[in-house]
Amino acid sequence: MSERPPVSRPVRIGLLGCADIARRRTLPAILAEPAAELVAVAARDTNKAKVYAKEFGGEVVRDYEALLARPDVEAVYVPLPAGLHHEWIMRALDVGKHALVEKPLTTRYADTAEVLALAGARGLTLMENLTFLRHGLHSTVANLVTAGEIGELRAVHGVFGFPPLNPGDIRYRPDLGGGALLDVGVYPLSTARLFLRPDLEVVGATRTEDPEHGVDVAGGALLCSPDGRTAQIDFGFQHGYRCEYTLWGSQGSIFVDRAFTPPPTWRPTVRLKRQHDVQELVLPPEDQFATTLREFVTAVRTGGERAGVAERSRTLAGLVDEVRERARTLRAGQGLPGRGEDLIRRHG
Template sequence: MTGQGKVKWGVLGVANIAVKKVIPAMQLGRDGSIVAIASRDLGKAHAAARALDIPKAYGSYEELLADPEIEAIYNPLPNHLHVPWSIKAAEAGKHVLCEKPISLTVAEAKTLLAAQQRTGVKIGEAFMVCTHPQWLRTRELVRSGHIGTLKTIMGAFSYFNRDPGNVRNVAQWGGGGLMDIGCYPITTSRFIFGEEPTRVMGLIERDPEFKVDRLASAILDFPSGQSIFTCSTQMTPYQRMQFLGTTGRIEIEIPFNAPPDRPTRLFIDDGRDVFGGGITTETLPVCDQYTIQGDAFSRAIRGDGDVPVSMDSAIANMAVIEAVFRSAESGKWEKP
């Protein structure tokens, strides 16, 4: 399905991330417009449509997918519904931007890839970080040799949430920290190294009540170096990513939940001393990574460039996540 002008988007569900972050940001974009939202509760759909000034509200996902005006779908449903509804959207001829993680398993993600190949629509994973200027700048600095040869990436990402009703604490819905936030240090490590890890080691602690992973740490062994990270759903809220090379270091202050209302900062250290004497701060202008992501995807639909995160990349990321889980069980290195 191709057209002219702004790409017309529909949204499946009224997830928090959609109504609070992604929809308002995409509405500020130049290349797409949100024309419909659906919920299995028509009242919720109408409320979201009124609050966000969206023209159409539907009481089922099927009705939205049947709307011929809609060209693309944003799918922020719980993890276990990502693939089933993205496949239904593709089969309805709609392009799909699906929230991360793309699926619950590699095998499931491959069924979505098959649907994409069968239908010819564009499908991508919503890792908005891969379009944020702070990440593009970090990659540029690393690739230009600014910190010598990149050897190690270190990351941490955590928050505290023990709400039993929250989807992140429901095991059968793909809950847990590795799927929700551990996927970020994995995808960004792959993004910055420009490689895939050859083997991974994982350690996991599970919540005794919810059975989801509440603390996970991993080592990813890349051809060029190593990435290590810890993520937790029951720790103090924190996030940071560091990139250590042979002659310098880069630190991203707020790597994942980059604020849309103030500048972001990179700390670039020439390594002259351990007291920070060699640190310079690079400030990147205010932007909203969800606006950038939406516009980039819309342009790809119109034939201008590729979707920011392809299905191939999404499957490769899921393979690493799976390998971390396997390693935590086996106690051995596992190959993605």
């Protein structure tokens, strides 16, 4: 877990876009963090911006350009649709603002490389808000693997999926960077990278396309590392809810449920199985959004960890592009509309 930065002067943050994830998770984390302060709020819908400002503070600004022009805004939080990230990250960096951006950082490797290069050249912090990576749960799992609790790690299987979203959801819009790979596939992909290191190759993939919306609503991929270890990932918007991964070793396995989006009050359970011996380790609750925000404001003040954070985002973007390039496209079947969003709210 990142340490709390000294509160000499809070990082002054502007909100670019009033997304639901901002209201549910990130803005409460900003409100609770002494080293951060929300000073400005901008949205396409001014009435929505007023609601967010009333709840979390900050001055309502007429549009995104006006917010970026404010001298009292040091950093921006960008929960806009993925297809708009590249443009607004570039604009923010161009005027000297640090940026915390909802995942994925951008929708293509080339765009991700461009924004990371600009941030590095300007000495600015640019962080992808893929918060599960900062939850202490995964450090605990990594320590178990390092300690040899399951022998040699052989394979990783990650799954994230839920039933169809409401028909008007922006994740069904290709022009806004919609689709299951960018929304949920990045979680098991990041898990594969986390435990098998970055030199992974996508050796096969599928994507199931919804012809009505023109986006992928499901998919899977097989990856391998140079030493012969493998990862299998599955994801989508047309499934019963699953949010988990399994690490399979030469002498046992580790299973983690609610792995990617646990609520801040959730006590994660790590299930360690060796032959007929099964242990369950129950860990303390943790707010991964608060941990990520703390890491962000610390980096803004100190400049620390920028290279490692950038490399994680760059590698993930490369894997996403590889999945797209190698995927065989399938046709979606009929689903039940509008249940996925309810499950997302219920589970984190």
